[in-house]
Amino acid sequence: MSDDVSAAKDHAAGEAGTGTLGKAIAVLEAVVNSDGPQRFTDILARSGQPRGTLHRLLSHLVEEDLLVQRRDLSYEPGLRLLTLAYRSWSGNRFRDVAEPHLRHLHELTGETVHLGVLRQAEIVYVDKVESRQTVRMSSQIGKASPAYCTGIGKAALSLLGHTELDEVLARTEFHAFTAHTHRSAATLLAEIEEIRREGHAFDREEHEAEIRCVAAPIAVAGSELVAGISVTGPAYRVTMEQLSAWAASVRAVAKAIGDEAAIRLGPGRGGP
Amino acid sequence: MSDDVSAAKDHAAGEAGTGTLGKAIAVLEAVVNSDGPQRFTDILARSGQPRGTLHRLLSHLVEEDLLVQRRDLSYEPGLRLLTLAYRSWSGNRFRDVAEPHLRHLHELTGETVHLGVLRQAEIVYVDKVESRQTVRMSSQIGKASPAYCTGIGKAALSLLGHTELDEVLARTEFHAFTAHTHRSAATLLAEIEEIRREGHAFDREEHEAEIRCVAAPIAVAGSELVAGISVTGPAYRVTMEQLSAWAASVRAVAKAIGDEAAIRLGPGRGGP
DNA sequence: TTTTGTGTTCCATTATCTGGAACTTGATTT
DNA sequence: AAATCAAGTTCCAGATAATGGAACACAAAA
Numbered sequence: 001m002s003d004d005v006s007a008a009k010d011h012a013a014g015e016a017g018t019g020t021l022g023k024a025i026a027v028l029e030a031v032v033n034s035d036g037p038q039r040f041t042d043i044l045a046r047s048g049q050p051r052g053t054l055h056r057l058l059s060h061l062v063e064e065d066l067l068v069q070r071r072d073l074s075y076e077p078g079l080r081l082l083t084l085a086y087r088s089w090s091g092n093r094f095r096d097v098a099e100p101h102l103r104h105l106h107e108l109t110g111e112t113v114h115l116g117v118l119r120q121a122e123i124v125y126v127d128k129v130e131s132r133q134t135v136r137m138s139s140q141i142g143k144a145s146p147a148y149c150t151g152i153g154k155a156a157l158s159l160l161g162h163t164e165l166d167e168v169l170a171r172t173e174f175h176a177f178t179a180h181t182h183r184s185a186a187t188l189l190a191e192i193e194e195i196r197r198e199g200h201a202f203d204r205e206e207h208e209a210e211i212r213c214v215a216a217p218i219a220v221a222g223s224e225l226v227a228g229i230s231v232t233g234p235a236y237r238v239t240m241e242q243l244s245a246w247a248a249s250v251r252a253v254a255k256a257i258g259d260e261a262a263i264r265l266g267p268g269r270g271g272p
Numbered sequence: 273m274s275d276d277v278s279a280a281k282d283h284a285a286g287e288a289g290t291g292t293l294g295k296a297i298a299v300l301e302a303v304v305n306s307d308g309p310q311r312f313t314d315i316l317a318r319s320g321q322p323r324g325t326l327h328r329l330l331s332h333l334v335e336e337d338l339l340v341q342r343r344d345l346s347y348e349p350g351l352r353l354l355t356l357a358y359r360s361w362s363g364n365r366f367r368d369v370a371e372p373h374l375r376h377l378h379e380l381t382g383e384t385v386h387l388g389v390l391r392q393a394e395i396v397y398v399d400k401v402e403s404r405q406t407v408r409m410s411s412q413i414g415k416a417s418p419a420y421c422t423g424i425g426k427a428a429l430s431l432l433g434h435t436e437l438d439e440v441l442a443r444t445e446f447h448a449f450t451a452h453t454h455r456s457a458a459t460l461l462a463e464i465e466e467i468r469r470e471g472h473a474f475d476r477e478e479h480e481a482e483i484r485c486v487a488a489p490i491a492v493a494g495s496e497l498v499a500g501i502s503v504t505g506p507a508y509r510v511t512m513e514q515l516s517a518w519a520a521s522v523r524a525v526a527k528a529i530g531d532e533a534a535i536r537l538g539p540g541r542g543g544p
Numbered sequence: 545t546t547t548t549g550t551g552t553t554c555c556a557t558t559a560t561c562t563g564g565a566a567c568t569t570g571a572t573t574t
Numbered sequence: 575a576a577a578t579c580a581a582g583t584t585c586c587a588g589a590t591a592a593t594g595g596a597a598c599a600c601a602a603a604a
Contacts, residue, residue: 018335019560020292020592025336032359040551050594055552057592063290064297065391071496073551077360079391082398085357086414087304088349119337119351126354142358224343291591292561312582322563327583345582 023049027057028066032081037074085142094225095127097264098218098257102129102229105253109246111233114213116152118226119144121171123153126227148172148188149181151203151215152228158195159217159226165192181206200247202240203230210235214243216254221262229254295321299329300338304353309346357414366497367399369536370490370529374401374501377525381518383505386485388424390498391416393443395425398499420444420460421453423475423487424500430467431489431498437464453478472519474512475502482507486515488526493534501526 030046031038038046044054058075061067065080089095098115106113106129116123122144147153147168157165169185182188195201195217203213215230231246302318303310310318316326330347333339337352361367370387378385378401388395394416419425419440429437441457454460467473467489475485487502503518 018332021296021332022336023592024293025338029356032356032363035363036365041549051551052553052594052596053592060290060293064294066297077363079389079396079398081353081357081360082414083396083416084301084304084414085353086412086416088353089414090412091304091307091349093308117351124351124355126351140358140362142354142356142361144355144358295561313580323582324563324565324584325561328561 023053024057024061027054028061031067031075032077037070037072037076039074043075089126089141092126093265094220094227094261097261098229099127101253101257101260102127105129105229105231105249108249109231111231111238114152114230114232116150116156116228116230118147118153118156118228121147121168123147123150123156123228145207146172146175148174149177149203149206151201151213151230151232154188154192154195154203155201155215155217155228155230156226158192158201159219177207178205178209180204198247199251201228202243203232204240205235212238212240212243214247214250216247216251218254218258218261220258220265223262223265225261229257295325296329296333299326300333303339303347304349309342309344309348311346315347361398361413364398365537366492366499366533369533370501371399373525373529373532374399377401377501377503377521380521381503383503383510386424386502386504388422388428388500388502390419390425390428390500393419393440395419395422395428395500417479418444418447420446421449421475421478423473423485423502423504426460426464426467426475427473427487427489427500427502428498430464430473431491449479450477450481452476470519471523473500474515475504476512477507484510484512484515486519486522488519488523490526490530490533492530492537495534495537497533501529 027043027047027049030043034042034046040055040058043058044051047054049057058067058069062069062075062078065078067075068078069075094117095115102113102115113129114125115127116125118124123146124142124144125140128141145153147157157168160168169188172185174183174185174188175181176183182191191201200214200216203211203215205212211232212235213230213232215228218225218227218229220227229250231243231250233242299315299319299321302315306314306318312327312330315330316323319326321329330339330341334341334347334350337350339347340350341347366389367387374385374387385401386397387399388397390396395418396414396416397412400413417425419429429440432440441460444457446455446457446460447453448455454463463473472486472488475483475487477484483504484507485502485504487500490497490499490501492499501522503515503522505514
């Protein structure tokens with residue numbers, strides 16, 4: 001499992017995957033990633049599967065309650081997905097190790113703290129401790145954001161070796177979310193160099209306007225898990241100076257999580 | 273789709289499901305529902321699949337990143353499940369309609385408010401607005417609890433017709449979580465009668481000791497969706513009198529959600 | 545009535561899954 | 575060192591389930 005070159009294949013939408021299961025999951029994802037209920041024809045176009053095949057695939061997904069068919073025949077995500085995810089989230093040992101540390105960091109800063117894990121070229125948020133002052137939507141746990149424009153993402157990338165980093169960059173499309181988003185690998189690589197030296201990364205409103213954060217990478221000894229934590233706040237309340245002042249604490253907490261995880265997670269994979 | 277008698281088959285652990293996909297999901301669920309990383313042999317015993325078959329099934333699940341294989345060869349849930357669930361949660365229109373109402377109810381009571389949807393004989397929590405005073409673990413979104421011993425569950429059951437209710441009861445195993453948990457269908461049915469008259473249900477420390485709630489069912493016109501909301505609090509802080517005082521508000525908010533959902537969700541299924 | 549658009553069903557073909565058995569690999573014991 | 579055991583992996587002929595083009599129903603629009 002040292003060379004996942006071949007395993008790290010495509011997950012792009014509409015692409016068929018591993019035999020039958022892959023096709024089914026690709027269809028499921030197509031429905032889940034749309035915003036409304038999807039009619040048969042919509043999915044037919046999006047998935048590229050032949051009619052007969054798609055129809056059977058959908059019936060199976062409905063039978064498994066991964067999808068639900070409404071009375072108007074359109075398809076929506078079913079509840080089973082949520083239940084599966086809840087179980088896998090609440091049984092996640094890495095998250096469990098990190099949680100008290102996240103709380104501590106939250107106490108210290110008063111702002112929202114995130115825990116994210118690198119997956120391909122994306123950061124998946126795995127836990128979150130809300131800002132006291134926030135009134136906004138709850139948990140974005142499970143949300144995936146591009147690594148190149150998020151604090152945790154860039155911090156995580158700074159841990160990668162040459163080959164792995166190149167692979168990520170090859171998959172990255174530099175979409176300009178804001179005026180400050182990196183537009184090319186060149187500037188990103190320069191910043192990653194700096195992050196390696198400093199031990200922490202900033203998000204200077206690169207993913208969302210008016211949102212900043214400081215992040216630090218988490219390395220778990222004896223595991224190929226790459227993760228990170230961040231302290232996030234709105235630009236009007238959190239200055240860059242403030243973030244810099246927090247950086248040392250963020251680094252310290254990240255290290256503490258990594259150390260504890262190395263012990264408690266055993267020598268397995270330390271998996272997400 | 274009026275008679276889901278045949279569709280409402282087994283989801284029990286270890287049971288194979290629909291052809292290939294069903295088997296794969298059954299194996300996935302077996303791993304997800306265990307607490308630690310599972311070795312091949314563990315899963316072999318739990319799933320009842322033959323060695324060769326199971327091995328291929330697991331490889332496929334790993335290739336799809338629904339599972340991850342650690343260095344010590346054991347299997348854990350992969351991140352893809354979390355991402356899929358996030359997307360399906362954040363795109364859930366019913367939840368979206370309900371959210372502001374939940375907030376309102378939370379403002380009113382100061383205690384935790386839940387939104388749950390009935391699925392088979394269980395309530396799946398779909399949203400939650402935290403108590404101001406809580407310091408406990410965040411979102412149990414996606415958690416499934418038995419219907420017969422939760423406020424929302426009993427409220428939801430009170431909306432069902434004879435046949436449907438009987439089906440649920442047939443699937444229900446009356447486990448005594450606390451001293452107050454219903455121990456048989458008889459007492460439960462009696463209470464459901466009362467809930468039908470009153471329009472709201474209580475959880476008198478039936479699922480968890482020291483935890484009480486008031487709940488009201490949500491019916492969405494033109495949809496077979498059955499759901500409910502509740503206000504929950506610790507027994508030391510929330511008396512039964514207090515809950516009774518809140519009941520009218522809970523009913524009102526439930527009605528408001530149902531009405532708005534009927535309009536905004538269209539005549540489809542009003543999906544989960 | 546004809547036409548167009550959707551969703552569903554059929555069924556011969558074939559690819560994929562099936563699963564018992566043989567084969568590694570590594571640790572533990574004799 | 576050899577033997578034993580346990581855990582995981584691979585193999586392959588046979589059975590099964592997936593495939594997908596085409597025909598079919600049904601409704602709404604022309």
